[in-house]
Amino acid sequence: MHRNPGPRGTCAHEETHGHRLNGDAVESRARSYAVSKGVPFTPMRQSVLALLAASGKPMSAYEIAEKVSDARKLKAVQVYRALEFLQEAGCVHRLASRSAYFACDHLHGEGETVVFMVCAQCGAVQEAASELVARGLRGAAKTTGFRPRHPMIEVEGECAECAGTPER
Amino acid sequence: MHRNPGPRGTCAHEETHGHRLNGDAVESRARSYAVSKGVPFTPMRQSVLALLAASGKPMSAYEIAEKVSDARKLKAVQVYRALEFLQEAGCVHRLASRSAYFACDHLHGEGETVVFMVCAQCGAVQEAASELVARGLRGAAKTTGFRPRHPMIEVEGECAECAGTPER
DNA sequence: CAATGCTTGTTATACTGTTACATATGAGAC
DNA sequence: GTCTCATATGTAACAGTATAACAAGCATTG
Ligand SMILES: [Zn+2]
Ligand SMILES: [Zn+2]
Ligand SMILES: [Zn+2]
Ligand SMILES: [Zn+2]
Numbered sequence: 001m002h003r004n005p006g007p008r009g010t011c012a013h014e015e016t017h018g019h020r021l022n023g024d025a026v027e028s029r030a031r032s033y034a035v036s037k038g039v040p041f042t043p044m045r046q047s048v049l050a051l052l053a054a055s056g057k058p059m060s061a062y063e064i065a066e067k068v069s070d071a072r073k074l075k076a077v078q079v080y081r082a083l084e085f086l087q088e089a090g091c092v093h094r095l096a097s098r099s100a101y102f103a104c105d106h107l108h109g110e111g112e113t114v115v116f117m118v119c120a121q122c123g124a125v126q127e128a129a130s131e132l133v134a135r136g137l138r139g140a141a142k143t144t145g146f147r148p149r150h151p152m153i154e155v156e157g158e159c160a161e162c163a164g165t166p167e168r
Numbered sequence: 169m170h171r172n173p174g175p176r177g178t179c180a181h182e183e184t185h186g187h188r189l190n191g192d193a194v195e196s197r198a199r200s201y202a203v204s205k206g207v208p209f210t211p212m213r214q215s216v217l218a219l220l221a222a223s224g225k226p227m228s229a230y231e232i233a234e235k236v237s238d239a240r241k242l243k244a245v246q247v248y249r250a251l252e253f254l255q256e257a258g259c260v261h262r263l264a265s266r267s268a269y270f271a272c273d274h275l276h277g278e279g280e281t282v283v284f285m286v287c288a289q290c291g292a293v294q295e296a297a298s299e300l301v302a303r304g305l306r307g308a309a310k311t312t313g314f315r316p317r318h319p320m321i322e323v324e325g326e327c328a329e330c331a332g333t334p335e336r
Numbered sequence: 337c338a339a340t341g342c343t344t345g346t347t348a349t350a351c352t353g354t355t356a357c358a359t360a361t362g363a364g365a366c
Numbered sequence: 367g368t369c370t371c372a373t374a375t376g377t378a379a380c381a382g383t384a385t386a387a388c389a390a391g392c393a394t395t396g
Contacts, residue, residue, distance in 0.1 A: 039372095039373070039374085040361095040362080040373085040374080042374070042375085044374080044375075060351080060352075061352070061353075062351070062352075075376075075377070075378090076352080076353070076354095077353085077354075077355090077375095077376090077377085077378095078375070078376080080352095080353065080354080081374080081375085096264040096265050096320075096322075097264050097320055099351085099352060099353090099383095115304075115305060115308045117308070117309060117312070117314045117316065119314075120317065126312050126314055128308035128309075128311060128312070130304040130305070130307060130308045131304075132300065132301075132303060132304030132307055133300075133301050133304030133305060133308065134304075135300060135304070136283075136298040136299075136300030136301030136302075136303070136304050137283060137298070137301060137321075137323060139298060139300055140283045140285070140296035140298045140301065141285060141296075141323070141325070143296060144285070144294050144296070144327075144328060145327070145328030145331070145332075146285045146287075146294055146323075146325055146326070146327055146328060146331075147325045147326045147327075147328075147331045148285065148323045148324075148325040149288065149323075149324050149325040149326070150323070150324045150325070151321070151322075151323045151324075152264075152265055152320075152321070152322045152323070152324070153305075153319070153320070153321050154264075154319075154320045155305060155309070155314075155316045155317075155318070155319045155320070156316075156317050156318045156319075156320070157309070157314055157315045157316040157317040157318070158314070158315045158317070159312075159313070159314055159315075160312060160313030160314060160315075163313070163315045207342070207343085208342085208343080208393085210343070210344085212343080212344075228382080228383075229382095229383070229384080230382070230383075243345075243346075243347090244383080244384070244385095245345090245346085245347095245384085245385075245386090246344075246345080248383095248384065248385075249343080249344085267352095267382085267383060267384090
């Protein structure tokens with residue numbers, strides 16, 4: 001469903017949406033990953049990813065379960081299973097600060113240190129890789145001999161729109 | 169309980185303990201905060217803080233409820249209330265990546281950007297403030313006009329001890 | 337004493353996530 | 367085709383995390 005709607009351009013009513021992303025590109029990344037693992041990209045996985053990509057904002061697993069495809073009401077465990085696959089595929093991230101999940105259309109390199117910037121007003125998430133942050137983390141670790149493996153960086157704040165349009 | 173045990177030096181069996189911290193100093197910080205807010209530093213708050221400080225490792229709220237003072241079995245809500253106070257007082261942090269709480273004996277400045285380094289093996293947490301990370305975050309935010317407020321940085325990895333003594 | 341403000345005790349409930357097991361589906365192997 | 371195997375799905379129960387609501391206690395103060 002909702003395949004090939006043409007180019008996903010910016011649309012006029014951003015306030016109801018999260019950061020617009022290219023759902024087709026995200027989905028094709030998921031498909032590639034599925035192929036590479038020799039597993040199917042099932043309708044279940046497709047639906048969850050499509051919902052997240054269309055929303056563009058973080059949603060809790062239960063929120064996803066309610067809203068997926070307007071049809072069959074999913075159980076939480078089904079959503080978690082789909083999310084597990086999508087996270088492995090790199091199409092979805094988990095926001096620990098909110099226990100929420102969101103679609104990502106970036107292609108993250110292996111050692112990349114990614115910063116999630118979460119708007120406290122509208123919930124939208126922006127991502128940025130920062131080599132400077134990565135260096136800072138390595139420096140912090142070195143002072144104590146800590147061996148860093150998986151950094152998790154989430155910054156709460158206000159996105160440009162919400163900061164410019166307070167309380168709207 | 170376990171007041172004035174003299175200087176808290178390193179002890180011989182670190183594997184069962186987290187990073188040793190000065191429980192007295194932490195508690196006195198909590199007392200100061202209580203005074204400054206005109207509220208009491210109650211036995212409830214004292215017990216929870218003492219347990220966390222003695223353990224030196226992150227514990228879940230329910231774990232705290234079970235282990236506090238060996239006596240009266242606390243309800244979760246009581247633990248959460250104590251933790252709320254202690255977090256405001258700056259004596260306890262929450263680890264979002266583990267939904268766990270740990271005592272902190274640092275005195276964090278207002279805008280300080282703190283990195284939590286969590287050992288995947290032993291669970292111990294080390295903290296370090298990094299101005300370099302702070303600059304990196306500001307840089308990442310600037311590219312999109314994001315206004316950062318509360319960074320949350322948790323790095324999973326291995327502490328020096330566990331990295332040096334794998335699988336022991 | 338009475339009023340106020342905060343803490344505590346208690347119950348219930350919401351939200352988040354996992355385990356276990358039965359069933360279905362789909363791709364090779366025979 | 368059918369068997370077999372691995373994986374995905376359906377279903378139920380449960381474990382773990384966190385908050386809401388309200389009664390009761392205990393202090394300080396007027
Ligand atoms: Zn991403
Ligand atoms: Zn916003
Ligand atoms: Zn700290
Ligand atoms: Zn360790």
